[in-house]
Structures are given as C-alpha cells and as structure tokens.
Amino acid sequence: MEPIYLDNNATTRVDPVVVAAMLPFFTEHFGNPSSIHAFGAQVGKALKSARAQVQSLLGAEHDSEIIFTSCGTESDSTAILSALKAQPERNTVITTAVEHPAILTLCEWLEKDGYVVKKLAVDKKGRIDLDEYKSLLNDNVALVSAMWANNETGTIFPVETMAEMAHAKGILFHTDAVQAVGKIGIDLKNTKIDMLSLSGHKLHAPKGIGVLYLRRGVRFRPLLRGGHQERGRRAGTENAAGIVALGRACELAQAHIAEENTTVKRLRDKLEAGILAQVSHAFPTGDTANRLPNTSNIAFEYIEGEAILLMLNKMGIAASSGSACTSGSLEPSHVMRAMGIPYTAAHGTTRFSLSRYNTEEEIERVIAAVPAIIAQLRKLSPYWTDNGNCGGPAAAKDSFAPAYA
Template sequence: MKKRIYFDHAATTAINREVLEAMLPYYSQEFGNPSSIHSYGQQAKKAVDQARDKTAKVLNAGFDEIFFTGSGTEADNWAIHGVAMANKKKGNHIITSAIEHHAVLYTCQRLEKAGFRVTYLPVDRYGLVDPKQVESEIGPDTILVSIMLANNEIGTIQPIKEIGKITKEKGVYLHTDAVQGVGSIAIDVCDMNIDLLSLSAHKFYGPKGIGALYIRKGTKMTPLLYGGAQERNRRAGTENTPGIVGLATAIELARSNMEENNQRLIKMRDRLIDGVMTKIDNVVLNGHPELRLPGNANLSFEFIEGESMLLSLDLKGIAASSGSACTSGSLDPSHVLLAIGLSHEIAHGSLRLSLGIDNTEEEIDYFLDTLPEIVARLREMSPLFLQKKGGYSYV
C-alpha cells in the first residue's frame, strides 16, 4: 500500500487500541440500558458511573459535575444556550472571542437574534485574548464569558486561569471550549475557576460521537434535551455506554501519558516548523511561537493557495488541512486567520499540520523532503510572484 502519513490530528484521531477494547463489551454482552433495573442495566449503569468518576478525576471535578453529550459541538451549544436561557433575568450580555470554533460563534449569533448582546473580543497577532480586556468588558448585565482553551486552527493556548480569576471575582460564569486542549494541557477546573468546560473524545484517541460538558455544581442552566431522567434530568436520551466508557478510558490514558507525549510532539513540531522555514522562503508561522498546542504547526505560504497544497500533499500520501476559502466552501478564508490580522491572500495560503502520538521523526523527514517541490511547483504557476535571485517578491 502507498505510504500514508496523517498530519490532521486536530480534525480527528485514530482510536487507541486499549480504548477500543474497553468499549467492545458494551456493544454486545453488556448491552443493557443503564436505566433498566435488571442485571443488564446494572452492569451498564456501573460502567457509566465508573466512566463519569474517571473523567471527573482527570479534570479535578466532582462525579456529579460531568454530563455526557453527543459531541463537543453539543457541549458548546448547551453551555452557552443553557446559561443564557437560565440567567436572562440577571442579564443579557455574553463575552466571547473572535477566534472561537463555529460551535460557539454560531450559538452566540443565534442568541443575538433572540435579544442577547454579544461582545466578540479581538485577539493579538498571535491569537491571544487579553484578560484585561475581558475584565473591562464585563458589566452588570454580563452573565457569561466563553473563551476557548486552545485554538483548533493556530493552536494558541489562552490564559484561561487568568481569565478565571477575573470571572470568579466578578461573579460571571466562565465556559471554555477545551475540545482541542484536553489531552495536551493539564486541566484543573477548581484551580482555573472554570464553571463549564466542553470536550470531545475523538480528539484524544477516543471514539467519535461522544463528548462531555463539565458543569460546576450550582451553575444555573436549562436542560439540553427533555425526556428521560438521564444525566440528572439535564440531557435526556439513553446513554451511549460504549462511547462513555471509551471517552473515560481515553481521557485517563491521555492524562497519564501527557508529559511524555507532549515532549515528543513539541520536538517533532519544532523540527517541522524550523525545517520548513529553512527550506522555503516567504513562509509565515501563524499562532504563538511558544504558547501553542504541542502538535500544532500552522504555516502560510505566500503566492499560493491552500487547497492546491492539500491535494498535492495528499497525492504524496500526506494528510493535512488548510484555512483557505476553497477548503471551507465559502469565499472567505478562515475567520481565525483573518482575526490575527493576516491579509486574505496570506490566509488563503495556510497549511495546518497537526501531529499526534502515532507520528514519527521519519515522517517529518519525508514531509520536509516533499513539501519544497510542491510549493515550488505551485509558485511557478502563480501569477503573484516573480522569482528573484535569492528570494521572491510580489509582482
């Protein structure tokens, strides 16, 4: 089979073998409904309880503060919508950032139509939110601040602990979309003063179709789904027992191997970034040089377009991602790249390489050997650049 290299771990990851094995019995012999009174139900209930306990411990949360959902998106939607609806008598103002995932942004936009006021905080050129700005935007009608832990495109890690101090002092709820951060950032919801936190198992070598929302005890919010008494009457629907078991096994594994994995990933990532910058001219690193996810490299290549690069890489067996318009189906490039101040043309030429635990140094070598030719070929075709001695410039 043709050599295949996966550098798109921010999109999804392959399930860990150990995780899969932990899940399998709950599809067949232990298939019971956790709400049933008989032994089948009891076994399933026990598995769900154990998984909830494991997940809670990793986040330093309480057992009854973990609510399983169908995805990270569902957790984000619920956190924001649920708090907004239950606290609208107190106020109608929400603060978020310009670089949030669409699961957060579109929920906020929906709430704006329903009469809420939303402040979309700008970020600096590295993608960082300024905690001072969060503080100055909080008013008497502010009910919620929602800032992501780490960005899915450029990998920038936000100062959530600092923001948590502010929201606690001001008595405003803090939600963080930690979908990209879980597994590579140590999370302590007490120490960081986080009131709500979203996560998704398939981003840390767990199964797809299962996420969770941590909700601090006492947080006023409306239920997400109505029906059965599952998830303490807040998220009705029969539990996805295998998924829940998979999520818990994956989060525990990710936490216990975190330091070791991060070290390895950072080394590979930095070699990849340095290698590209050395071998190719007119490349920009997007995101923060240090405060970034261990596996994230996001680079913009001047004069060329992202989708062309992705397809060319795919033909060489390398799977990556881009923030170009052509990969999103819209005419504008990624909102994140525009928010950090990139021009449209530079944003169109972005390439995201997100490394994971299955990648090797040899794969980095192969990538560094392959990419320069691809970039050169596309630049050769581009009307935007003139090749000059020792460099490029715009026509």
C-alpha cells in the same frame, strides 16, 4: 507507502485499546444502564468508572460534575443556552473573534434574537487583550465563553485568569477545551471555570461522544429534557459504548500527557523548523511561544491551501488548511483574518497537527516533501515573480517582509 496523518486537530485515530474497551458494549453488555436487572447494572457500573476517568483527567472535584453529551458542539450549545436561560436578567455573552463555529454560529443566531454578543479581538499572534476583556465585564453579562486552545493555530488563551476575573464580577465562565484536553494539564478544581466542553474524537476516542463539565452549584438549565439520565441534566439513553471508550481514552491521555509535551512537541518543532528552513515567504501563525505542543500552522504566501492539500494528499500526507476553498465559503479562515494575516498568506495557511502516533521517520518525509510542492504551486501563481528561484534556501527574502510581529 504508509500514509502520514497530520490532521489530529480535525479528528484522531481511535486507540486500539479504546476500541477493545468499547466493543463488548455493542454485544454482551447491551443493557440500558437505567434498568434494574443485571444487564443494566453492569453497564451502569461501567459508566460510573468512565465518569471517574474523565473526572480524573479534568481534575474535577466531583464525578457528578461530568455530564456526557453527544459532541463538543452539544456541550457548547448547552452551556451558552443554559447560562442565558438561567439568568434572564442578563442579555450579554462575551466570546472571542477566533472561536470555533460551534460557538460563533450560535452567538450570531442569538444576536438575531436580541442578545448582545461581544467578541474580543486578537492581535497578530492571536492573543486577546485582558484589559479590553476586563472593561467588558458588567452586570449584563450572563456568560463568558473563550476557547482554551485555538483549533487552527494551537494558541492558548489564559482561561484560568479570565475565569478568575469573571468570577470576581459574578459572571459565569465557559471554555471550549476540545483541543486542549489531553494535550495540556487541566485541574478544574483549582480554577474558577464553571463549564468546560470536551470532545471524545479529539483524544483518540470515537466520534459521537462529548462531555460538559458543570461545576457543582452552577445554575443550569438542560438543553434536552426527558428522562432522568445524567441526573436529569441531559436526557436521552446513554451512549454506553461511547462513554466507556471516552473513559478509557481519558485514562490513556492522562498517562501520555508528558509525552505530548516532550516527544510530540519535539517532532512538531522539528517539522516546523525543517519546512521554514527550506521555504521562503512562509511563516508560522499564532502565538508560537504559547501554543499546543502538537500544532503548527504555517502560512505559505502567494499560493492557495487547497492546492497544497491536494498535492500533499497525493503524497499520502494529510493536513488541513484555512483557505476559503476548503470550507466552501469565499472568505479565508476567520481566525487568520482576525489576526490580520494578509489574504495572500491566509489562503495558503496549512495546519499540521500531530499526535503521539506520529514518528520521526514520518516527520522527515514531510519535511522532504513540502518544499517541492510549494515551489511547484508558486510557479503557477501570478503573484509569484521569482520564477525558477522559488523554494530553495537561496530564495530572495528581501522583497517581502510579512506584516507579522
């Protein structure tokens, strides 16, 4: 049986069209784009067109606002460190409690160096409080960094509004948009967003290529200094094949963005409804009314996520979990904890993230497979008391009301 890949927030399949576009840059187009001769010039031309493709997807005003990097993490680090370096009189970073480790781990490290980091809390649905946010904006703040969409729950933050509010106070605004780009419409020229990170492998380009969008005129200090590549803002010989691939992937993403919000969204909703109709003591996490169209994160209570993933994997289904065991740490996902999801549920959170490659038939197979897996694991669980009665539609729902709005 063909395996079913529902872990597209972790990484995506490189589109065959993208692979075809990049391959010549390993062979005949091997030149260094900085070179004067024809070998270099043809690569330089390809980079220029890739830059335009990225610019178009992001709705950036100028193609020079696109800086190619090696990954989303590099873009995030560059943005935050640049904002601090360029404004030495400001020592504070505002972020949120549910950011990706690419942001949070860096912020914790900055705190050790004496910087002040303020993390916005989220409510039970993973939403921030704009009044709290507003109260934190002052002259000490160098940068606000808030993700556009959460990788675990898909919850979308109002980053355009947040950027306006920061801008009004003269504060730089960065957004980690690696999950949002290609799934929801983005038009940067009509926002006050100063910097944005994206990652190629989340939108059907290969791993090892990312972008930092840097609005023209925003004060900037490079992370990597050296050659004049990327106008001196990111030294290092360009990853030509990766850049060409990302350009093509951005073009495809733009062409398919409606499909993400219709077909993919419908399959996601079908999957979630199909599972919840059969499994008791399970609930979707995050802001289900305002989230990415491809993501469903379901908390299965009283069982542990890694066990669910192993069982799913045995049936050829790939998903992801917020349990402690899948990360090697002892705590379950910081996103689930920030939302106040109880431990008994947080460990059992399972993320299904779709792409435009998923089919109706695949979703039906998953809907058919999940209830038996949950029932089997609950039979093993000391927290589960309704033995012999679990999993079925008739399972008792009266004994438990999840602490969840």
